[in-house]
Amino acid sequence: MGLPKFISEALRAVARRPFTLMYPFERREPPEGYRGKQVFDLSKCINCGLCAMDCPAFAIEMVEIGGKKWPKLYMDRCVFCYQCAASCPKNVISSSKLYELAGTSRSNLVISPEPPAMEGGGA
Amino acid sequence: MSAGMGEADFLEALKSKLGDKILRASVMGPRRVAITVKPGDHRIAIEALKAFGGSHVSTITGTDMGESIEIAYHVWCYQAKIEASIKAEVPKSSPSIETISDLIPGSMLYEAEARDLLGIEFKGLPYEGRLILPEDWPEGVYPLRKDWKPDWLR
Amino acid sequence: MTTTDLIIGPQHPALHEPERFVLKLDGEYVVDVVPRIGYVHRGIEKAAELRSYIQDVYLIERICGICNVSHSLVYVQTVEALQGFEIPPRAAYLRTVVHELNRIHSHLLLLGVVGELFGFDTLFMYLWRDRELVMDVVESITGNRLISAFNVLGGVARDVGPSQISEAKRAMEYLRGRMKFYKKVFAEDPTVEKRSKGVGILKPSSALSLCAVGPVIRGSGIKTDLRADDPYAAYGEIPFNVITYDTNDSWARFMVRVDEVFESIGIIEYALDHLPDGPIRARFPRRVREGEAVGRVEAPRGELINHIISKGGDKPYRFKCRTPTLANILAACEMIRGGQIADVPVSLSSIDPCFSCEDRLAIIDVSKGERYSARIRDLMAKYGASR
Amino acid sequence: MGKLATWCRLKSPWILHINAGGCNGCDIEILAALTPRYDVERFGILLKPSPRHADVMVIAGVMTRQIAERVKRIYEQMPEPKFVVAVGACALTGGVFQNCYGQAMRVDQVIPVDVYVPGCPPKPEAIIDGVVKLLGKVGGGGSQ
Incomplete structure (x- = not known):
């Protein structure tokens, strides 16, 4: 029976810098294109509803504000697949690197539409 | 292992073995063929596939076609390198077919699964009881049949 | 002789196919096994028929979180075959890269x-x-x-840039060095040897007749791998070896996985070096023509097969998916049969049923009718210590 | 006495991990939070197999019909005060599995949930963040 192979490895690890990331005191920036919280640029929105139609998790609801339908996103249903962004003909939806989304109530996890001011009505 | 054979050659070779037992045959795509037989002849067809190394049942699909239920046995032939789908249609009013689990024991769970979800009776299947559905699932309700569509499902 | 029934599971919801095994025990030995699965049956096949082809990509991706790439890959390939659609070559290579990354992560996890x-x-x-x-x-x-959301109908969702390629290559180079060390550990370490050599024997003849797939059948010395036998994506153009071991035991199945990581590293490096230029995605129609197709990929756990029947329109008429763990359950029963109860966890994990280690047990002592629960680990500690 | 217990729990919450029947993704990320890269044990967070020892239930996955009753029972077995962190879209609402015939309900229809962590799956950092937010809520909201 030989010496267990792991002893040398474990000894070497003692001398090395810890591998642990000291989150939340030390953060790693998510890579470019990380699928975090959505950002809506509603000034480009043409109210077509394709994002709501293709959403696999039924997370987007078209709500009426000022006579037009705008996308309202429920983050608690969202699976962050970004099919909505792919379906959108006008590139309204883009991703951000924000991932610390935890909330104490489900009603906080909603991105309500804020249509451009010129439309009137407002949020 | 051999390099495999073409789909058309494979169908030719199979036709010479099975003759007019084949009702329909088609090439679905590269390395994919579909053969329709009468229920009952499916055991002979699967037996015949063994000459091409067809000992691996990939899965069994049951499909509700309205009036009938189509049962498709997908068999991978190791030597021919062809995935052959042997199909047989049974009437939906009394869906019943002989098991193939004595020919290929690995098909047992797939048959039990199809029995659970579509209510097909596999005569001679050694596995008893429910495999997939919960114990409290109502008797005689088969979720993959097209006519089972409760209103809360969307 | 009285036998005791030992029920493993079903409290293992981490699997998409959680199994319950009823073991018939004669003392320490397992006499017979009866599987019962489907405790977390979510009804994905029915749900897929009610959703559009686009929504189904993401639904099917979530059949299993570990091998999600394989699930979405086989689905998009089957729908593309149904439509007779050719994806751009760059997309095929990128799919291959992500598929292999998925395999490495799954094997390391197991x-x-x-x-x-x-x-x-x-x-x-x-x-x-x-x-x-x-x-x-x-x-x-x-x-x-x-969850990658990388494979989409008609290609892939995003492109890779030079910085990502160099990062991936650096990581693969480092991982190769580490895997050489782990291979040594698995090949020579006495702990591994004592726990897995000769445990859970699956003879080649039974592996074939029980329709085992993936590393399980390759651990029984049968050279079959869909990436080589039934090539898809870019596998037809990339050289790699099919790994087999012929000791038929759990150790062989673990070694197959160790060696497959090396092959995957090689495939990723080759694919990144030979990445064709061009578009990553072509426009795929929302409505798919009538017909049917069968698609198969070699997922980390073995053959994964989809059968989709279309009657036209934007929703599949029938979606059928068979996951590799289901195919290997009968083989697992065969491995357990005749072995000792303390070897059950190792044999079970050698088919890679996601997380059998977390499986909970309900022990029913038939004579007393008592019932109590324990985790496999506690049980192992108990049984391991008594010998 | 109650204050002391709360203080102790804040310093070292013990976690019970339940998968109510999801795809595994969130579970792997919860497990990843315990492995060297994130190593939550440095906060005194320990994973406990038994509900009797746990203060915080971390639950992931869709609530299937068969599991709902069991989750309720496990929750009742946990000692007071107890907290629940729901992780992932499936636990929150069902995610892509909404209206599948096997899925029964949301987690918060079965047991009260204190913190919701959206994502599919959330990063291990996001799960740690959820637990930290829970501790903030417990600490800030006064002792029980």
């Missing part, structure tokens, strides 16, 4: 869990430490650590 099952927690921690590198590469390419 090998780590196996380490924990052996009571070799150090191995578990080290393997999972190195697995984080793969996760970083997956995150930088797909935008999420686990």
Whole structure:
């Protein structure tokens, strides 16, 4: 029976810098294109509803504000697949690197539409 | 292992073995063929596939076609390198077919699964009881049949 | 002779196909096994028929979180075959890269869990430490650590840039060095040897007749791998070896996975070096023509097959999916039969049923009618210590 | 006395991990939070197999019909005060599995949930963040 192979490895690890990331005191920036919280640029929105139609998790609801339908996103249903962004003909939806989304109530996890001011009505 | 054979050659070779037992045959795509037989002849067809190394049942699909239920046995032939789908249609009013689990024991769970979800009776299947559905699932309700569509499902 | 019934599961919801095994025991030995699965049957096949082809990509991706890439890959390939659609060559290569990254992460995950099952927690921690590198590469390419949402109908969702390629290559080079060390551990370490050699024998003849797939059948010396036999994506153009071991035991199945990681590293490096230029995605119609198609891929756990029947329109008429764990359950029963109860966890984990280590047991002592629950690990401690 | 217990729990919350029947993704990320890269044990967070020892239930996955009753029972077995962190879209609402015939309900229809962590799956950092937010809520909201 030989010496267990792991002893040398474990000894070497003692001398090395810890591998642990000291989150939340030390953060790693998510890579470019990380699928975090959505950002809506509603000034480009043409109210077509394709994002709501293709959403696999039924997370987007078209709500009426000022006579037009705008996308309202429920983050608690969202699976962050970004099919909505792919379906959108006008590139309204883009991703951000924000991932610390935890909330104490489900009603906080909603991105309500804020249509451009010129439309009137407002949020 | 051999390099495999073409789909058309494979169908030719199979036709010479099975003759007019084949009702329909088609090439679905590269390395994919579909053969329709009468229920009952499916055991002979699967037996015949063994000459091409067809000992691996990939899965069994049951499909509700309205009036009938189509049962498709997908068999991978190791030597021919062809995935052959042997199909047989049974009437939906009394869906019943002989098991193939004595020919290929690995098909047992797939048959039990199809029995659970579509209510097909596999005569001679050694596995008893429910495999997939919960114990409290109502008797005689088969979720993959097209006519089972409760209103809360969307 | 009285036999005791030991019920493993079903409390293992981490699997998409959680099994319950009723073991008939004669003392320490398992006489017979009866499987019962489907405790977390979610009804995906029915749900897929009610959703559009586009929504189904993401639904089917979530059949299993570990091998999500394989699930979405086989689905999009089957729908593309149904439509007679050719994807751009760059997309085929990118799919291959992400598919192999998925395989590496899945194999490392299992090998780590196996380490924990052996009571070799150090191995578990080290393997999972190195697995984080793969996760970083997956995150930088797909935008999420686990669920990739990378394969879409008509191609892939996003392109890779030069910085991602060099990062991936650096990680693969480092991982190759680490895997050489782990291979040594798995090949020579006495703990691994004692716990897995000669445990859970699956003869080649039974592997064939029980329709085992993936590393399970390759661990029984049968050379079959869909990437070579039924090539898809870019596998037809990439050289690699099909790994087999012929000792037929759990150790062989673990070694197959260790060696497959090397092959996957090679495939990723080759694919990144030979990445064709051009578009990554072609426009795929929302409505799919009538017909049917059968698609298969070699998922980390073995053959994964989809059968889709279309009657036209934007929703599939029938979606059928058979996951590799289901195919291997009968083989697992065969491995357990005749063995000792303390070997059950190792044999079960050698088919890689996701996380059998977390499986809970309900022990029913028939004579007393008492029932109590324990985790496999507690049970192992109990049975291991008494010998 | 109650204050002391809360203080102790804040310093070292013990976690019970339940998968109510999801795809595994969130579970792997919860497990990843315990492995060397994130190593939550440095906060005194320990994973406990038994509900009797746990203060915080971390639950992931869709609530299937068969599991709902069991989750309720496990929750009742946990000692007071107890907290629940729901992780992932499936636990929150069902995610892509909404209206599948096997899925019964949301987690918060079965047991009260204190913190919701959206994502599919959330990063291990996000799960740690959820637990930290829970501790903030417990600490800030006064002792029980």
